[in-house]
Amino acid sequence: MKKVGNHKSFSRIFFSLALTLSLSLVSYSQEEAAADAPVAEVAAVTGGDAAKGKELFNANCAACHKLDAKATGPMLRGVADKYETAWLYKWIKNSAELIKSGDALANKVFEENGKVPMTAFPQLSNQDIDNILAYTSEPLPAAPAVTAVPGGAVSDSGSGISNNIILGALALVLLMLVVMLFLVSNVLNKIAKANGIEVAAKEKSLPLWKAFAKNQFLMVVSTILFLLVSAYFAYGYLMQIGVDQGYEPIQPIHYSHKIHAGDNGIDCKYCHSAARVSKHSNIPSLNVCMNCHKNIAEVAETTATKEYSKEFYDGEIDKLYTAVGWDKSTQSYTGKTSPVKWVRIHNLPDFVYFNHSQHVTVAGVECQTCHGPVEEMEIMRQHSPLTMGWCINCHRETNVKVEDNDYYKKIHDELSKKYGVKQLTAAQMGGLECGKCHY
Template sequence: MLLTTSASIYAQDLKGDAKKGETLFKTNCSACHALDKQMVGPALGGVVDRLKTEQNLGVDWFQKWIRDNKALRASGDKYANEVFEKFNKVEMTAFPNLTDQDIADLLEYTTNPPKAEPAAAETDVNSPEAIKAAQDEKNNSSALLISLAAVGGLLLWLLFRLTQLVNLHRKSGEISALDATRINSIGEFYEKYNTLGKALMGLLALFALYGIWNWLMWVGVYKGYQPEQPIYFSHKIHAGENKIDCQLCHSSAKYGKVSEIPSVNVCMNCHKGISEYKGKYIEEGKSREFYTAEIKKIYEAAGWDEGSQSYTGKTKPIEWVRIHNMPDFVYFNHAQHVVAGEQTIIKAKKVDVVCKACHGQVQEMDKVQMANNFTMGWCIDCHRTTEVDMTNGYNKEYYQKLHDKLKKQYGGETKMTVDAIGGLECGKCHY
């Protein structure tokens, strides 16, 4: 959105409020503009004086441009058409709802943006309070050292006294008689406790076999697996804070066997116009600058030049680390589960999106991790507990006879679950 003019050249007696203008700018303009750099549209910092000097344009021109730039271009306005051609013929959104005061506020913000509040001053190390605190810390350290020295001295005295007592008993012969009853080697110990030793060895062997068996049962089970990715992607920001639907990025999940990793052009659909992070949510240990730097990695992969707002053709593949990966002997179809499960799984598992039944609360994950075991037992348990939606017209007609049979066999309150319609057949998953 091309905004220009300053309070000094207003034709109207309207004084702009930079604070209000900042709010309006963030709401209406920040997707395409910044004050200090070119994005989809030009940088707007200081643009008022620049266009007044270079084009001799006043407030009336800018009001026409902001409210309906298409009509202004159609009128034959030279500069309006030059701007349109320069920025790749990207048509700016019209804002007919903005009042003269709103525009004055926006223009004031582009000319005199509010200064950031200064950081709190650091504590003066030479202040009386700082000197007193340092002295107190020194006194505490000295007291601690004296206490430790006293405890050390007491322990040394106790050791000396115990040595004296042992030597006294050795002279009396009591220690020598006690030594004669002691076991001095492992062999002597084994001979003395032969039966107990064999029992313990057998018990240890059983524990070892159990440990090996338990380890084998967890081969290929990676619940909690959370690898580092080449570009830090926070699902909490995208799916949680911004409420982006899973299938906007993973579009093949509903119609294909595999839910593919989105290609970089999917990322650029949004990030072509979002070059820096300005959200409120910041993960502990991270910063807005950190998230912005990760966006730049997307640009590098896509070959996007921010300055010219064009692709260079020099692309770089993003080597994502796969998290969920079924073994080769397992058949799993995303489309089958997403389409059929949108009703059944949501009702049975009490989740709002079917994806969460397997992948967990992804919208709360900064770094995605494997949320479940994905063992055969886990899948079977899901099929045994997930109800088929019998209010669905197709299911009600197709499974009615089977449902009546189950009710007759197990009682009138019997629910139709996935295992009853073939969910436990080996050939469904193994072929």
């Protein structure tokens, strides 16, 4: 018994040391992370508030200017160092008037930027302009330095210990605990054997398959159940052939419906304009994209998420520029284009007739009815099964909209009188006839 007591005492001491080591490693990691956290620095320019200047810049200047790249107008970071403040007051409030006055510098700037007229901002006070100049005078933020560590992990250059080392140490502690438990079990078994204590052995029983094979009733019932279950799953598998619900392919250019249709509220039919007048809903041409992205070369910092960084989104916009042949540095088309091989998501069999304009324009069906909440989708996917049964159920349950819809008024009045109802479903108006959807 003395040996057992010593062994238990040693186990408690070892467990305490292991727990202390684990907590110390976690605590050290948190302290290192807190010590390495970047300290926000606010650059201030005499006479101006950079924070207010950023708001004014985004509201008045961002449509044509960027801080660190040429857009419709020149880049504006450090513009306060290039020109006198008094001259900038005049230029920003009314550049056209300054040019007409014969000002040599104004005419030079006008010539250098392709004679593109600048919008006048007489509503901005001198203090407002000072705030904008303070914002444009902020230094370019430096990217945090990172250091690659073995195993593909990346850690901050100032960190004293990596996450991989901490996890490895914790794994080693857990492994040692498992070994100790195994040793304790062996020691206890030896002590029990030395003291004449027998460990109860498991009683042997008749094998289950032999007991089952001797019962003919169970065999028959089990066979029937097996055949029924097999038929059920086989039928379910066969019925899923050609059904691509949930299909979510990766496109050559990442397009976020969440950002465009959700955050920015762009109407689906602005890009898919053919859905209103045609059987097919068109894939938007890249020229439609350039209506906005001619002046939007990067996303806002608030757009970035844990899965997708700002650099990722900006890189996808660069892919768009490469495809259409747009040089954002010169703000001109190069003529060198390359096709984008989009991957089709929604596809019906060739023997099925479906008319987008009939549903979108005539029936007033919302795009989300079939395509799901696209405004929430980062990557577009097939939301509905698009099966025959799914379409038929929709026709049976959906009342025809006749308010301000002269297309259905006459037939609706006649059939409502025939069926003795006020509201007709698409099925009651012939929506279940085979020839409606099949040639």
